[in-house]
Amino acid sequence: MTGGDPIGRALMERLDAFAAFSEEAGALTRLYLTPAHRAAADRLAGWMSEAGMTVRLDGAGTVVGRYEGAEPGRPALLIGSHIDTVRNAGAYDGNLGVLAGVAAVAELHRAGERLPFAVEVLGFGDEEGVRFPVTLTGSRAVAGTADPAALDAVDADGISVREALRRFGCTGDLAAVARRRADVLAFLEVHIEQGPVLEAAGLPLGVVTAINGASRFALTVTGTAGHAGTVPMGLRRDALAAAAEMVLAVEARGAAEPDLVATVGRIAAVPGAVNVIPGAVRFTLDVRAPRDDARAAAAADILAACRAVAARRGVGFDAERTHDAPAVACAGPLIAALEAAAARAGVPPHRLPSGAGHDAMALAALCPVGMLFVRCAGGISHHPAEAITADDAGLAVRVLLDTIRHLDPSGLERT
Ligand SMILES: [Zn+2]
Numbered sequence: 001m002t003g004g005d006p007i008g009r010a011l012m013e014r015l016d017a018f019a020a021f022s023e024e025a026g027a028l029t030r031l032y033l034t035p036a037h038r039a040a041a042d043r044l045a046g047w048m049s050e051a052g053m054t055v056r057l058d059g060a061g062t063v064v065g066r067y068e069g070a071e072p073g074r075p076a077l078l079i080g081s082h083i084d085t086v087r088n089a090g091a092y093d094g095n096l097g098v099l100a101g102v103a104a105v106a107e108l109h110r111a112g113e114r115l116p117f118a119v120e121v122l123g124f125g126d127e128e129g130v131r132f133p134v135t136l137t138g139s140r141a142v143a144g145t146a147d148p149a150a151l152d153a154v155d156a157d158g159i160s161v162r163e164a165l166r167r168f169g170c171t172g173d174l175a176a177v178a179r180r181r182a183d184v185l186a187f188l189e190v191h192i193e194q195g196p197v198l199e200a201a202g203l204p205l206g207v208v209t210a211i212n213g214a215s216r217f218a219l220t221v222t223g224t225a226g227h228a229g230t231v232p233m234g235l236r237r238d239a240l241a242a243a244a245e246m247v248l249a250v251e252a253r254g255a256a257e258p259d260l261v262a263t264v265g266r267i268a269a270v271p272g273a274v275n276v277i278p279g280a281v282r283f284t285l286d287v288r289a290p291r292d293d294a295r296a297a298a299a300a301d302i303l304a305a306c307r308a309v310a311a312r313r314g315v316g317f318d319a320e321r322t323h324d325a326p327a328v329a330c331a332g333p334l335i336a337a338l339e340a341a342a343a344r345a346g347v348p349p350h351r352l353p354s355g356a357g358h359d360a361m362a363l364a365a366l367c368p369v370g371m372l373f374v375r376c377a378g379g380i381s382h383h384p385a386e387a388i389t390a391d392d393a394g395l396a397v398r399v400l401l402d403t404i405r406h407l408d409p410s411g412l413e414r415t
Helices: 006-018 035-050 095-110 137-143 148-152 161-168 197-201 239-254 292-313 332-344 359-363 390-406
Strands: 054-057 063-067 076-082 118-124 184-192 205-211 213-222 261-263 267-270 280-289 316-325 351-354 369-374
Touching: 006 035, 006 095, 006 390, 035 054, 035 063, 035 095, 035 118, 063 095, 076 095, 076 137, 076 359, 076 390, 095 118, 095 184, 095 390, 118 137, 137 359, 148 161, 184 332, 184 359, 184 390, 197 205, 205 332, 205 359, 205 390, 213 239, 213 292, 239 261, 239 267, 239 280, 239 292, 280 292, 292 316, 332 369, 332 390, 351 369, 359 369, 369 390
Parallel strands: 076 118, 076 184, 184 369, 205 351
Antiparallel strands: 054 063, 063 118, 205 369, 213 280, 213 316, 261 280, 267 280
């Protein structure tokens, strides 16, 4: 549906125009600190100025627009997302959240409305981590958790983040970018869902409860290789057949509770020949959940199930933890505020966890964070087919604006 919502239509036009800032003709690729990023940052700064904001570029390449409150210098509600993209990206991942923030402030500006706090819109430059082997550089710098070693990371041409920032016109002084807690109320991020849940539920918007924590493991099953023609079935210790049972155990445990997901994304049989019984199998396990205790319990259950399969089949089993990131909870008052605004807009409340990482994850180290998800067609993201409707985009801006207008700063000034 393309609706008659003028805010939604204007936002979609902007998002389309913004997608032209790309390193490739006919596709959207906008990596951190590239000329395409520069051009997009300048365009964004122009839109922020038109919306009544004072604009600056911070030391990490983040475009920051500030709309003062009733009195200048009040703590700021931060609204933001990222304007970098993956290669051959969709137009909405990240960019929607930044331009929705600008659209909300533009409405305040149009109405001559000042709030008891300032509103800042931030367009971060490095969420996807494609050009350099670092990620969330801009949001971590704002939160004061940036690792100075990130400046030494280099791209495929050997250019460091430090050098790229210098060429971009930024100081690269990440420590100076950090905000004081007292100057910040909270962080809100609007983002496409990048999954199929809202579409399946027939809902335009959802309120995020938490950004899932993740645990990853490298798993190895060791059996006995043998001739596929000469070793009878009863005398085999087939590592791949054992691993197949383990994969099904992963799926069953993942499906056993809501909001938990467990995935085997990569599997390789050794030696991997058509006429050889697999002697070893290496595979991966990825477990995510909005609660750390649920994730830890599921991972422990899965590994126990794998060991049981291994014992019954007489094969070896080894598990190595390769990654562990805790869940980041969204703040209760912000979940409630977003949900109340959605309800006032006639959207039935729907809470869901985020399975993907976002800038809000980094900002949570500084202040309370809240996220509003927008339905996307087929749950498709990181792909040119990424799609949202103008009606949903307009609704997201209205709910964001209504949330800002009703926000009670007293509950957010301290954590
Ligand atoms: Zn994103």
